[in-house]
Amino acid sequence: MCGIAGLIHRGKSSKVGHELQGMLQALKHRGEDSTGYALYGDTDGKNFIMRFKVGENVGEGSTSVAEDVSVYDERKKIVDSYLLEMGAKIIKEDRILPYSLRYEIEYNKKDLLEFSQKIESIPGVEILSMGKSLEVIKDLGNAKMVCDRYNLDKLIGTHAIGHARMATESGVDIKSAHPFWGYPFSDVSVVHNGQLTNYWNNRRALENKGMRFMSECDSELIAVYLAEKMRDGASLEEGMKESLTGLDGVFTYFVATKDSLGMAKDTMAAKPLVLYESDDLVAMGSEEIAIRSILPQEIDTYDPFDGEVKVWQI
Amino acid sequence: MANLKNVTKKTKAQAMGMHTEVLTGRTQQKFFNPDEAENFYYFGTYDVDFNKRTDLDVKDMTAADANKEIDNLMSQGYGTIVIKNPQGKHSIGVGILNKLNLIFEGSLGYFGIGSCDGPIVRINGRVGWSCAENLMAGKVVIEKNAGSCFGAAIRGGDLICKGSVGARTGIDMKGGTIIIGGDAGAFTGFMMQRGRIIILGDVGINLGDSMYDGTIFVGGEIGSYGSDAVDAELTKSDQDWLKRKLKVAEIGENFDVSKMKKIVAGKKLWNYDNLEPTEKKGAI
Numbered sequence: 001m002c003g004i005a006g007l008i009h010r011g012k013s014s015k016v017g018h019e020l021q022g023m024l025q026a027l028k029h030r031g032e033d034s035t036g037y038a039l040y041g042d043t044d045g046k047n048f049i050m051r052f053k054v055g056e057n058v059g060e061g062s063t064s065v066a067e068d069v070s071v072y073d074e075r076k077k078i079v080d081s082y083l084l085e086m087g088a089k090i091i092k093e094d095r096i097l098p099y100s101l102r103y104e105i106e107y108n109k110k111d112l113l114e115f116s117q118k119i120e121s122i123p124g125v126e127i128l129s130m131g132k133s134l135e136v137i138k139d140l141g142n143a144k145m146v147c148d149r150y151n152l153d154k155l156i157g158t159h160a161i162g163h164a165r166m167a168t169e170s171g172v173d174i175k176s177a178h179p180f181w182g183y184p185f186s187d188v189s190v191v192h193n194g195q196l197t198n199y200w201n202n203r204r205a206l207e208n209k210g211m212r213f214m215s216e217c218d219s220e221l222i223a224v225y226l227a228e229k230m231r232d233g234a235s236l237e238e239g240m241k242e243s244l245t246g247l248d249g250v251f252t253y254f255v256a257t258k259d260s261l262g263m264a265k266d267t268m269a270a271k272p273l274v275l276y277e278s279d280d281l282v283a284m285g286s287e288e289i290a291i292r293s294i295l296p297q298e299i300d301t302y303d304p305f306d307g308e309v310k311v312w313q314i
Numbered sequence: 315m316a317n318l319k320n321v322t323k324k325t326k327a328q329a330m331g332m333h334t335e336v337l338t339g340r341t342q343q344k345f346f347n348p349d350e351a352e353n354f355y356y357f358g359t360y361d362v363d364f365n366k367r368t369d370l371d372v373k374d375m376t377a378a379d380a381n382k383e384i385d386n387l388m389s390q391g392y393g394t395i396v397i398k399n400p401q402g403k404h405s406i407g408v409g410i411l412n413k414l415n416l417i418f419e420g421s422l423g424y425f426g427i428g429s430c431d432g433p434i435v436r437i438n439g440r441v442g443w444s445c446a447e448n449l450m451a452g453k454v455v456i457e458k459n460a461g462s463c464f465g466a467a468i469r470g471g472d473l474i475c476k477g478s479v480g481a482r483t484g485i486d487m488k489g490g491t492i493i494i495g496g497d498a499g500a501f502t503g504f505m506m507q508r509g510r511i512i513i514l515g516d517v518g519i520n521l522g523d524s525m526y527d528g529t530i531f532v533g534g535e536i537g538s539y540g541s542d543a544v545d546a547e548l549t550k551s552d553q554d555w556l557k558r559k560l561k562v563a564e565i566g567e568n569f570d571v572s573k574m575k576k577i578v579a580g581k582k583l584w585n586y587d588n589l590e591p592t593e594k595k596g597a598i
Contacts, residue, residue, distance in 0.1 A: 267519070269462060269481035269500050272424075272443055288402030288423050288442055296401060298420055301440055302459040303480035306500040306518055 001166050002178075003027030004191045005285035006254045007294070008159035008261040008312050012280065013042050017147065017155035020162045022293035023285055024143035030286060031166025033061065034177035035146045036138030038129070038189035038256055041157040047091055047104050048186070049135055051128040052119070054079070055099035056173050057140045063171035069098050071124070076101065078122050086115060096150055099174075102135070113184040117212075126175060126214050131187030133157070133258045138177040158314045159261050161254045163191040170217040180223035183212055185230060187258040192219035193286055194251030194271045202247070222253050240264045240309045254284070262311035269306035276301045282312050358385070359412040362393035372406065373399035380406050388414060402442070407435060413452075424461070427454055443480070446473050449490060455563075462499065465492045468509065474563045481518065484511045487528065495565045501540065503530045503577075512556065514566045522577050530577040531556060533569060544580040552576060 005023035007016065017039055024035055043049070054075040056064035076095075083090060083105065092104035107115065116127055129136035137150045143164060147153055163178035170176040182188025196202075196218040203213060203221060211224045225246060229239030240255065240262055250270035255262045263284060265273060275284040276291050276299055283291045288301055304310065368387060372380040380397070384407065387395055394415040400406055404423035407416055407430070414433040418426075421439030431450035440458040449468040455476070462480030465473040470490040478496030485504045493512045500518035503511050507526040516534035523540025530543075531552070556571040 267500065269518075272461065274442065274461070287404075288421060288440075289404075292402045298439060300458060301421070302478065303461045303499070305497070306481050 001030050002193045003030030003164040003286040003290070004162070004178075004193045004252065004254060005164075005283075005290045006159070006161035006191070006256070006261055006263070007281065007283040008256075008314060010280050010282070010312070010314055013156050013158050015154065016040070016157040016160040017152035019294050020160040021143050021147040021152065023283070023290040024162045024164050026289045026293040027164045027286055028142045031164050032142035033167040033172045034138060034140045034165045034174070035143045035163065036136065036165070036178045036191070037146070037152060037160060037162045038134060038136050038179040038191070039152065039155050039157050039160045040133045040187070040256065040258065041135060041155050043133055045132045047106050048130055048132055050103045050105055050130050051101070051136050052079070052103070053100050053126050053128060053174055055124055056175070057097075057099065059140060061172050062140055064173045067124075072098050075122055075125050079119060079125060082118050082122070086118060088115070097139075100139070100150075111184075112186060116184045120212070120214075127181065127183070128174075129181045129189065130184075131258065134181075134187040134189055134256075136179050136181055136189055138163075138174055138179065140172065140174070140177075158259075159256060161189060161191050161256050161261065163193075169195075170215060175215045176217040178217075178219055180217075180220045182223045182227040182230075182255070183214075185227050188223070188227065188230075188255065190219070190223040190226065190253060190255045192222050192251055192253040194249060194253070194266065196221055196247055196249040196251060198248040218249075219253075222247065222251070222255075226255060236260065236262060237309065237311045240311070244307055244309070252286075259314050260311055262309065263304065264309045265304050265306060267307040269303075273304055274301050275304055275310075277312075356411055358409070360388040361391070362388055362412060362414055363391050364393035364413075364415055366392045367394035367396070368392050369396045369398055371398040372403065373401065377403050377405045381408060384410070384416075388412065400439070404442070407433075421458070430454075440477070441475075446471075449473060459496070464494075465490070468492070472559075472563065474565060476565055478515065483513075484509070487511075491559060493559065493563050493565060497534065500537065503528065503543070504540070506530075512559065514569055522579070524583065525579045526581075526583070527579050531571075532575045532577065533566075533571075533573070536575065536577075539577070542580045542583050543577050546576045546578040548572070548574060548576045 054072040058064050058066040088105045088107040094102040139146045178191045179189040199218040199221050226239045251266045252271040252273045272286050274288045396417045398419050400418050400420040402421050402423045405425045408428040410433045411431045416433050416435045418437040422441045424442040425444045426441050427446045429448045432452045435454040437456045441460045443461040444463040446454045447466045449471045451470045453472045455474045459477035460475045460479040464479045464483045467486045468490040469488050472491050474493045476495040479498050481499035482504050483498050483502045484492050484506050487506045487509045489509045491510045497515035498513045498517045501520045502517050503522040505524045506528045509528045511530045514533040517532050519537035520540035522530050522543030553571045560566045
């Protein structure tokens, strides 16, 4: 059992970091092994923001092996040298935690596949997100802990999706935490609640087509599946509709891009989702209490039906 | 492991120590004896006065505290309780086993009004998953929408949602009536065993899948029929009953019930036919 939440402001910006923290914290009983945020912040759109990790959180509850900080330093040095080699210029650098970094970089090539492959060829390095608006932040602990650790409370943006995870079939670590970046597409992220039963079949087929997996978490498949559809020319909504038959199992998932937010629910409607929709705000979560954390007044909400796909624009 | 060639016990499973209990006949089933009615005590029930009314603001309460306070108010004889600010909390208004007017000014989360027997409940908002699960008697009215598993395993009473409901409405229901003013999701009436479901709007795929018994009436389009769900003739008495029920429920009073579809169990499931006629009653 995991919890997912998402919101999109239409026509304005808001403190989406703070709002999503409240929504996810309301769902913490659904899992607090790890919590992740995909925040779409207000930026000038010129530079890429790359969130990446050079190691794992090995704190209490983690299933990762401890490494010396000097190993992280060495990996960071190699990342820096590779960026220079590829013609990417670091404009701003934040080392938020020994293992977690945020770079603002100037990079003029559109294809991020080669870029990502090069960076992730360094053992222990994973790009959590790459985009001109998207920032994926995920770590062990509940929503409040992660929000405080990464100072997300003040982030202003238009939309966001997040995930409170109860680890079931893969490790308690950052690499298995949601959201997943829609590698190698700029600004695409996914969160999922459910279980995919044809994970390995799909994974093998997608890997044969050159797609990359970083974890053994079935939810990552959704991000890769949609990325592959979009690579072949499908729109986000078309890819999501195809996923209803291409993915087997029970699922409710959210996907976000630079200017949109979407939801899909499997044909059995086995996973919960409550949705609130108005002219200027869409908010949704695994339980109504998530929405109530930002809208305490009486509102009209509903459960989307089985096999339903919806996409909203900012 | 036991040598199964030399098994002297009744079953291989017993010889292997997989279970040790010995059941004979219906040892688990107890029937109500009217001669012992005066000894029957329904634990946790109160005589309440409907004219004695109070408000309860649960905004800063946990679900457990809210339920305890409702119980406390009933013990003081309050028969009409208005709950303010439920704000989507889970499991509120559960386990009420006596008559009571319970009004929620707002929406409930999951498992609201669970395991109740007798109250009349009005919710001026929406409800999450599994509302009124195991309802034995009474009436529950939801003014807006409801989540999945609405009225799961109810045994009796009337459950009315004026909006739309999610998937698996009336799953495993064993009696009572569920009335939906809007649309219903997939697997409505899944494995239902008795009772009636009325849907004025459309319904999703696999309607009445694996239903044992009971009746489903649909006013709109049907996504698809589930296994062993079949059409039946809508009789005059069905229409009269539908009219009466919709009127009492204050929903779809002018709805043309003559055009509704009636769905029942085809009773072709293998396990159903394996039962003796007397056992069928026990099964449902």
